[in-house]
Amino acid sequence: MLKNKKVAVVGNQTSMIPGTSGQFVHLVDTLLNSNIKVTKVFAPEHGFRGKADAGETIKDGIDAKTGLPIISLYGSNKKPSAEQLKNIDVVIFDIQDVGARFYTYISTLHYVMEACAELNIEVLVLDRPNPNGNYIDGPILEKEFTSFVGMHPVPVVHGLTIGEYARMMNGEGFLKNKIQVKLWVVNLKHYNKNETYKLPIKPSPNLPNAKAINLYPSLCFFEGTNVNAGRGTNLQFQVFGSPYLSAEVFNFEYTPQSNEGSKSPKHLGKVCYGKNLSNSENLNYLQLDWLIEAYQNTENKNEFFNSFFNKLAGNASLQEAIKAGKSAEEIKASWQDDLADYNKRIKPYLLYE
Known part of the structure; x- marks a missing residue:
């Protein structure tokens, strides 16, 4: 060829x-x-x-x-x-x-x-x-x-x-x-x-291992918030945290530092309170509970989301649903008809079982 x-x-x-x-x-x-x-x-x-x-x-x-x-x-x-x-x-x-x-x-x-x-x-x-x-x-x-x-x-x-x-x-x-x-x-x-x-090779600087790759679809939503998703640590996309989260609810502490792949991470040099997910079970679904829990336990909720979030979500409704206090199950139920249609649409393009 x-x-x-x-x-x-x-x-x-x-x-x-x-x-x-x-x-x-x-x-x-x-x-x-x-x-x-x-x-x-x-x-x-x-x-x-x-x-x-x-x-x-x-x-x-x-x-x-x-x-x-x-x-x-x-x-x-x-x-x-x-x-x-x-x-x-x-x-x-x-x-x-x-x-x-x-x-x-x-x-x-x-x-x-x-x-x-x-x-x-x-x-x-x-x-x-x-x-x-x-x-x-x-x-x-x-x-x-x-x-x-x-x-x-x-x-x-x-x-x-x-x-x-x-x-x-x-x-x-x-x-x-x-x-x-x-x-x-x-x-x-x-x-x-x-x-x-x-x-066998990390696909980008902040996806260093299989656990980060598995958690990435769920934790990347934090890129559209004031929460750090592990950039500036050696546990990129395996931890999340911010100085504005409740230390009583989130008992894992870390401080982002400048490193390869993230020279100016969010909350550089500040103590962040959050969760370490590096030993969690592998996900085979999109996990929204961490995002919802972070929103519910942050200071100044009106500063939690930034303008990038809706681009990551691909809509305005996810942010609105979280602000309205909806559960992950309620939010995910709203996607199911669209996902059923998508599964039909992709069938002609599939190459593998």
Whole structure:
């Protein structure tokens, strides 16, 4: 499929495959060693080598190992331009996703597919397992809350591999003007979504292990509040806390510090009161009780939510329901009809049992 074609790769530190020596080798190096004409690399949030903070501007540059030009797809340039894709025959997308709507790599995939469709360039997605692929949960995004942390009418936990997600974007007309790209997906062998898949490489700086990845869909809501979700600790997305939570209710204390992946974490240098979830049982559903409990036990409730929360939720109703004192069960009941419809809609795009 790639022979005699000029290739661009959208990748990061997770774009690894096992080499002959048993160690991981980067996809770009593997392709070059196989005489594939890779001419440039596109880098998503966190950069090509995956060391930048969340939300940090990624600069264009040159990959020191291969000498290939690296073009950032984060910041002001989220969609490859016609000039950047000039003389490219096929774009390979190979990035590990974690199955949550607000994880921005699926938004990068959207813009890559859209740009390639407009220029009649093929897209080849190398599929990877979804570590949160064994369940589907959360509200469906409403159109007026579309942003880079939620571009499509899907639930918070979408249950698809990155290859299935690409097929859905094409088939459901999610791209601009309902344009479709010539899409190839290289399927996974022997993959079962109900089997636990432990990622061999951390997918981003603040998802260091399987527990953080499992808790991420539930704890990421705290990014839209004044609660710290473990950034600035070595338990990112495994603890939460803030100086405004009741120390009597939340008896776990920690102090966020500047570290790799979070140079300026929320409540830097301040004692936070919260919970340590690093030894909790694995979730196979979206947990709202922690969010509700934090809201109910915070000082100055009118300062709890920030403007980012509704983008993460994909609606205004979740925040309103929490403020109104509704339980997690009541809130989740309101999603069920939409989730049943979503489960029917995705069937044509599924590649695995």
